[in-house]
Amino acid sequence: MARRQRQAWKALATGALLAAGCADPSGPGEEPEPPAPYDWKLPAGFPTPRVPEDNPMSEAKVQLGRRLFYDKRLSLNGTQSCASCHEQARAFTDGRVHAVGSTGQAHRRNGQGLANVAYATSLTWANSALTTLESQALVPLFGREPVELGFADQQEVLLERLRADTDLAARFAEAFPGEATPVSLATLTRALAAFERSLLSGTSAYDRYLYGKEVDALSPAAKRGLQLFLSERLECDHCHSGFNFQDATVHAQTPEPVLPYHNTGLYNEDGQGAYPAGDTGLLELTGRPEDMGRFRAPSLRNVAVTAPYMHDGSMATLSDVLDHYAAGGRARAANGGQASPLQSPFVRGFELTPDEKADVIAFLESLTDTAFLTDPRFADPAPAP
Numbered sequence: 603m604a605r606r607q608r609q610a611w612k613a614l615a616t617g618a619l620l621a622a623g624c625a626d627p628s629g630p631g632e633e634p635e636p637p638a639p640y641d642w643k644l645p646a647g648f649p650t651p652r653v654p655e656d657n658p659m660s661e662a663k664v665q666l667g668r669r670l671f672y673d674k675r676l677s678l679n680g681t682q683s684c685a686s687c688h689e690q691a692r693a694f695t696d697g698r699v700h701a702v703g704s705t706g707q708a709h710r711r712n713g714q715g716l717a718n719v720a721y722a723t724s725l726t727w728a729n730s731a732l733t734t735l736e737s738q739a740l741v742p743l744f745g746r747e748p749v750e751l752g753f754a755d756q757q758e759v760l761l762e763r764l765r766a767d768t769d770l771a772a773r774f775a776e777a778f779p780g781e782a783t784p785v786s787l788a789t790l791t792r793a794l795a796a797f798e799r800s801l802l803s804g805t806s807a808y809d810r811y812l813y814g815k816e817v818d819a820l821s822p823a824a825k826r827g828l829q830l831f832l833s834e835r836l837e838c839d840h841c842h843s844g845f846n847f848q849d850a851t852v853h854a855q856t857p858e859p860v861l862p863y864h865n866t867g868l869y870n871e872d873g874q875g876a877y878p879a880g881d882t883g884l885l886e887l888t889g890r891p892e893d894m895g896r897f898r899a900p901s902l903r904n905v906a907v908t909a910p911y912m913h914d915g916s917m918a919t920l921s922d923v924l925d926h927y928a929a930g931g932r933a934r935a936a937n938g939g940q941a942s943p944l945q946s947p948f949v950r951g952f953e954l955t956p957d958e959k960a961d962v963i964a965f966l967e968s969l970t971d972t973a974f975l976t977d978p979r980f981a982d983p984a985p986a987p
Contacts, residue, residue, distance in 0.1 A: 678704065
């Protein structure tokens with residue numbers, strides 16, 4: 603199924619190139635009234651996201667989640683909010699090599715963006731057990747290693763802090779009618795998840811070109827870059843496919859979500875594919891040797907504003923990333939051409955001229971959705987001081 607979906611998307615993108623003249627690449631006692639249906643305002647070409655049955659979308663819930671997302675009271679010491687590590691102007695990343703928590707402790711991994719996170723089948727770099735936004739929200743709130751928001755063993759402190767705000771408590775009651783305890787850990791995480799699901803990005807120059815039929819929305823260089831991106835020479839679309847440029851994608855029509863992870867040959871410390879002991883990827887969860895160095899492929903939407911790259915933030919620019927894949931893996935280049943036995947067969951290296959490299963980067967830059975990065979619906983609702 604995943605292969606057929608990728609082929610369908612590739613055919614659509616290829617068809618757009620052909621149409622543009624480009625060459626073919628390869629109340630008490632009463633039941634509360636149900637909330638009005640949520641208006642997703644779906645971008646063209648986007649399917650309806652899959653939503654958990656116990657957390658249906660509503661505008662009141664999204665607006666509550668938005669308020670909470672920017673609220674520094676969600677950190678124990680009052681110094682950080684969710685937005686501190688997920689900045690809208692950076693497609694909800696933070697621009698750091700490694701994320702930094704409210705106590706100053708650095709995370710071992712690079713922070714991920716939240717654009718189109720509603721469609722992601724997994725929600726961290728290498729934890730296949732975290733598959734819902736509701737469960738993932740518990741990690742920054744209560745995690746100990748590293749400390750992010752810092753509420754480990756202090757759930758009631760957090761909840762009492764929120765309940766003490768009468769306006770906020772009223773918003774909880776509005777968003778969750780019929781709940782005996784409107785302000786709870788369950789309603790908190792459901793509201794945050796609802797806001798995060800609303801963060802849809804699909805009005806980039808690429809989208810206007812492909813779905814809006816604006817043949818001039820992409821520059822000639824970006825069109826050439828799209829051809830290269832789709833080509834069998836580069837193989838980019840095997841892991842960055844479909845409307846969200848991500849193979850780990852789920853939506854309301856998906857029959858069975860898939861959880862692919864990939865070893866891209868970033869490290870090979872022992873000639874047998876070993877990654878640094880501090881972060882061995884999916885192996886940490888599964889214990890299977892073949893999962894060494896396997897991480898999920900992120901979406902490429904807004905990729906030009908989400909540097910640095912890779913799970914450890916070890917690549918500063920898109921040029922660096924292309925050099926890595928052109929070499930068939932950075933570790934391969936460092937080991938005299940010896941590839942890791944664990945790396946993906948799609949990371950096999952390719953030749954790319956300077957002009958072609960510039961074209962691919964131009965295409966990747968065309969995935970920047972400037973309207974999304976400045977959309978007031980996703981901004982801090984608090985008035986500026």
